[in-house]
Amino acid sequence: MTVAPVAPHDKAPAVYARARNSGMRWGTLFHRDESLGYILLAPGFIVLALLMAYPFVYAVFLSFTSKRIGGPATFVGLENYTKLASTDLFWKTIWNSIYYTLVALVFKFVGGLGVAVMLNRPFVGQRLAKALLLLPWIIPTVFSTLIWWWLFDPAFSVINEVLVVKWKLLSKPIPFLTDGKTAMSSLIMVNVWRGVPFFGISFLAAMQAVPDELLEAARVDGATPWRTFWSITFPLIVPVVGVVALISTIGTLGDFDLPFLLTRGGPNDATTMFAVTAYTLSLSSGLIGLGAAVSMTMFPLLAILVVVSLLQVRQRQGVS
Amino acid sequence: MAESTAIQLKRRRGLVAVALRRLRGDVPFYLLLLSVSFLLLFPFYWGFITSLKFEKEIFDFTGNLLWVKNPSLANYQTLFKTPRFFIWLRNTMLVSTVTTVLSVVVSIMAGYSIARLKFRGVTAASVIVFVTYLAPKGLLFVPLAQILNDWDLLGGLPALMITYPTFLIPFCTWLLSGYFSNVPVEPEECAMIDGASRIGAIIRVTLPMAWPGILTAAIFSFTLSWNELLYSLAFVRGEENRLLTNGVMSAFARSDIYFWGPLMAASTLASVPVALLYFLFMDRFVGGITAGATKG
Numbered sequence: 001m002t003v004a005p006v007a008p009h010d011k012a013p014a015v016y017a018r019a020r021n022s023g024m025r026w027g028t029l030f031h032r033d034e035s036l037g038y039i040l041l042a043p044g045f046i047v048l049a050l051l052m053a054y055p056f057v058y059a060v061f062l063s064f065t066s067k068r069i070g071g072p073a074t075f076v077g078l079e080n081y082t083k084l085a086s087t088d089l090f091w092k093t094i095w096n097s098i099y100y101t102l103v104a105l106v107f108k109f110v111g112g113l114g115v116a117v118m119l120n121r122p123f124v125g126q127r128l129a130k131a132l133l134l135l136p137w138i139i140p141t142v143f144s145t146l147i148w149w150w151l152f153d154p155a156f157s158v159i160n161e162v163l164v165v166k167w168k169l170l171s172k173p174i175p176f177l178t179d180g181k182t183a184m185s186s187l188i189m190v191n192v193w194r195g196v197p198f199f200g201i202s203f204l205a206a207m208q209a210v211p212d213e214l215l216e217a218a219r220v221d222g223a224t225p226w227r228t229f230w231s232i233t234f235p236l237i238v239p240v241v242g243v244v245a246l247i248s249t250i251g252t253l254g255d256f257d258l259p260f261l262l263t264r265g266g267p268n269d270a271t272t273m274f275a276v277t278a279y280t281l282s283l284s285s286g287l288i289g290l291g292a293a294v295s296m297t298m299f300p301l302l303a304i305l306v307v308v309s310l311l312q313v314r315q316r317q318g319v320s
Numbered sequence: 321m322a323e324s325t326a327i328q329l330k331r332r333r334g335l336v337a338v339a340l341r342r343l344r345g346d347v348p349f350y351l352l353l354l355s356v357s358f359l360l361l362f363p364f365y366w367g368f369i370t371s372l373k374f375e376k377e378i379f380d381f382t383g384n385l386l387w388v389k390n391p392s393l394a395n396y397q398t399l400f401k402t403p404r405f406f407i408w409l410r411n412t413m414l415v416s417t418v419t420t421v422l423s424v425v426v427s428i429m430a431g432y433s434i435a436r437l438k439f440r441g442v443t444a445a446s447v448i449v450f451v452t453y454l455a456p457k458g459l460l461f462v463p464l465a466q467i468l469n470d471w472d473l474l475g476g477l478p479a480l481m482i483t484y485p486t487f488l489i490p491f492c493t494w495l496l497s498g499y500f501s502n503v504p505v506e507p508e509e510c511a512m513i514d515g516a517s518r519i520g521a522i523i524r525v526t527l528p529m530a531w532p533g534i535l536t537a538a539i540f541s542f543t544l545s546w547n548e549l550l551y552s553l554a555f556v557r558g559e560e561n562r563l564l565t566n567g568v569m570s571a572f573a574r575s576d577i578y579f580w581g582p583l584m585a586a587s588t589l590a591s592v593p594v595a596l597l598y599f600l601f602m603d604r605f606v607g608g609i610t611a612g613a614t615k616g
Contacts, residue, residue, distance in 0.1 A: 031518045037439035044430035044489050045445070051486045052452055055463040062463055118352060129353060131599055136360050138598045140547035142565045143587035147367035150580050158366060161381045197360065247454065254456020256550045275458025275550065282462045283554055292462045299459065306454050310447065 062292035069286035080293035089269055089277065093294065097273040100188060100259075101252040107192040109245060112199020117229070119200070120207045130201065137197040145261045148190045152176035152262070180270030183263050187271055190258055195248060206240035207233055239312065246309040250302060274298040364591070371395050371584035378580055395581035396589070399568075402582075404559060408567035415480045415563065416545035422481075423488035424538050428530075430489070431496030432522065436505070446497065453490035460486075461554050468555055479555040480563075484545050491544070492537040499533030500526070539601060543594055564590060 029035045063080055065073040084090040119130060136144065151159055160173035176186045210233050218228040256275035259265060265272030265280065272280075274294060282291025365386075370378055372391040383389065399405060434446045464483055468474040473482065503526060511521040527534070552563045562570065568586040572579040 033437040034439045036518065037433045037437035037442060040429040040433035040437070041445055044426045044493060045448075047426065047485055047489055048448070048452055051464065051467075051483060052455065052460065055460045055467055058467060059460065059463040062466065067466075115356065118349075118356065121349075123346065123349065123353075129357070132357060133360055134598075135364065135595060138543075138594060139364070139591045140543070140565075140594060142547060142549050142569075143590045144363065146569075146583055146587050147363045150370065150578075150584065151363060151366060153578075153580075156379050156381075158381070158385060162385070165381070166385075193360065193363075250454050251456060254458035256458050260549070260553075275456070275461075278458065278462055279550070279554070283465065288462060288466060295459050295462055302454075302456070302459065306451055309454060310450060313450065 059292045059295055062289055063296045065289045067288040067292075069288060073289070076289070080290050081297075084290065084293055084297070089272065090294070090297075092269050093272050093274060093277040094297070096184065096271060097253055097298070100184065100191070100255070100271075100273060101249055104188045104191040104195065104252055105245060105249055107188070108195035108199045108248060109241075111192060111196035112203050112244075115196060115200030116203035116207055119204050130204075134197045134201055136194050137201075141194065141257045142261065144194070145190065145258060148193075149262060152186055154178055177263055178267060180267055183267060183271050187258055187262060190262070191252060191255070195252075199244060199248070202244045203237060203241060206237035210236050242312050243309065246305060246312065250305050250309070253301065253305070254298065367584045367587050370580055371588045373581065375581060395585040398579075398582045399585045399589070402568075402571050404562070404567065405571075407560060408562050408564045411477060411561065412546060412564045415477055415484065416542050418481050419484035419488060419545050420538055420541040423485045423492055423541050424534065426485070427489050427492030427496050427537060428527070428534060430493040432500050432526070434493070435497040435500035449490050449493045449497070452486075453494050455490075457487060457550050461550055464551075465554055474555060475557040475561065477556065477561055480548075480551060483551050483555060484548065488541045488544060492541060495537050495540070496530070496533055499530055499536075503529045535601065539597055543597070546590070546594065 030039065062073065064075055064077060066076045066079070067073040115133065119126065119133075123129075151157060154175065154177070157173065157176060159176075160170075163170045164173050175182055177183050214232050214236075215228060218232055223231070254275055255273060256279065259271050259273050259276045260279065263271045265276040274297075278291045278294040281287045281294060369386070369388050372388045372393070372395070374390060374392060374394060377389055430445075430449070434442060434449065464486075465474060468479050468483070473479045507525045507529065508521045511525045512518060516524065547565075548563075549565055552566055556562065556566075559567075559570075564586070568583065572583045572586070
């Protein structure tokens with residue numbers, strides 16, 4: 001995190017002294033770091049307190065109640081959690097979320113590294129290539145997912161048309177979203193398609209920050225490009241790679257848009273994940289307490305990931 | 321004279337040969353680049369050409385798949401003639417603009433404070449911003465719906481205007497605090513020595529220097545609002561209050577009948593402004609993301 005490198009008043013005491021002498025109380029309040037800091041933080045932090053901290057506490061509370069839409073919130077202790085633990089839906093939700101996140105992460109990581117290595121050389125049209133390749137990540141998810149929905153159409157998928165009819169590589173069409181196993185793979189594919197550009201461009205930026213002298217020295221010493229990459233470039237970009245991977249993992253774990261739009265968690269709950277299950281239980285079926293409990297089971301996992309990211313970011317900055 | 325032209329010619333031929341040889345060495349690279357680009361961009365192209373096809377041609381896979389036989393704008397017309405299309409567009413613009421302005425202003429203040437001021441708790445504040453930035457929307461929408469209901473805000477557009485900042489403020493604050501810590505302090509101090517108040521110096525001196533960062537934050541906020549799905553599904557009721565995203569889906573993806581033509585036209589239309597904005601400001605954009613992702 002960013003911490004002010006030098007406090008302005010250490011540098012220019014005269015300015016502050018003059019302001020203090022200028023009399024007006026308000027002036028001082030808006031002048032001194034100790035007061036101005038809190039004043040400037042206040043609006044944002046009030047929003048965060050009211051709409052993030054309070055909902056979080058409220059969610060913990062709701063998860064211990066039998067609250068339904070329009071009904072009272074009666075305290076039921078751990079009943080929601082024990083009820084959830086006895087359902088297939090719950091275990092499927094956890095397993096699906098973790099599977100989706102991990103498999104997609106591996107592909108995004110490898111793909112992103114590949115794209116970065118590919119673009120990390122001067123060539124005609126590099127700027128254009130970078131801009132175009134980032135498009136899947138830039139275009140609003142809802143709309144790009146709509147296109148994938150059409151590409152995955154059970155009867156008129158152009159992918160199946162090419163693979164089965166034109167190239168005759170497959171004997172029968174792939175049931176992209178209608179079969180449990182393939183549906184999960186299809187979701188992962190779209191997530192990877194969206195994520196690879198982001199990973200690639202972030203990795204590329206990190207690679208371009210690697211000092212040329214180091215690479216030159218390795219070349220002079222006769223290291224192969226492969227060796228140079230793994231012994232010099234990769235270790236140097238690990239901090240960026242790590243943060244990008246962690247942020248992406250957290251986002252994927254809580255993903256709602258993709259699974260909701262493409263499969264609504266189906267077929268037969270094969271692709272349901274934390275956010276989708278919480279949505280169906282609480283808003284479609286009206287079981288607010290149960291839905292809140294589903295969201296809360298995601299929390300420990302998230303908390304671990306957030307703490308790791310925090311340590312990673314702070315270590316990188318050398319801020320104690 | 322004749323001799324020198326011959327030498328020149330020879331040299332030129334040599335240069336051309338070198339350029340050709342180098343290009344030939346690059347062929348595998350460009351082939352790879354092309355295939356990767358194809359994989360990543362084909363969906364957009366397919367969506368775009370589908371939007372130009374008549375219903376009949378959409379389901380007709382004979383002939384060249386990568387071309388449109390009878391291009392027409394009929395799907396775009398259908399889209400514009402949808403009752404309430406322009407209401408949804410207006411809602412989306414309204415919500416995106418309000419939340420962007422609100423979040424960016426609040427984040428400039430918070431970001432400046434975290435980056436430039438020394439006070440007790442500044443480190444804790446920056447940690448809180450980072451943690452809230454990471455919190456996925458899926459975690460809090462259930463209690464948020466309940467809270468909005470308690471406050472009598474559930475159902476209308478204000479529900480979105482006050483909840484979108486929950487994911488925009490942490491992001492923008494994080495991005496902007498990274499930006500502010502790289503803007504030099506001296507000009508602001510000079511302005512104060514010249515008699516400006518501190519707030520005046522910040523507004524007139526520091527903010528103009530930070531405008532690329534502010535612009536990035538604004539573009540990002542606008543795109544994220546434009547892109548939002550979960551909250552707009554969960555917190556808003558009624559046809560009149562829909563946004564483009566769920567409005568278009570409800571109109572053209574009813575139960576089992578999907579009108580791919582208008583759906584693809586909508587996807588194309590919604591993507592173009594975002595893509596344009598991004599192309600115009602790409603360098604800042606990429607710089608902003610990575611600064612956000614790495615410098616914090």
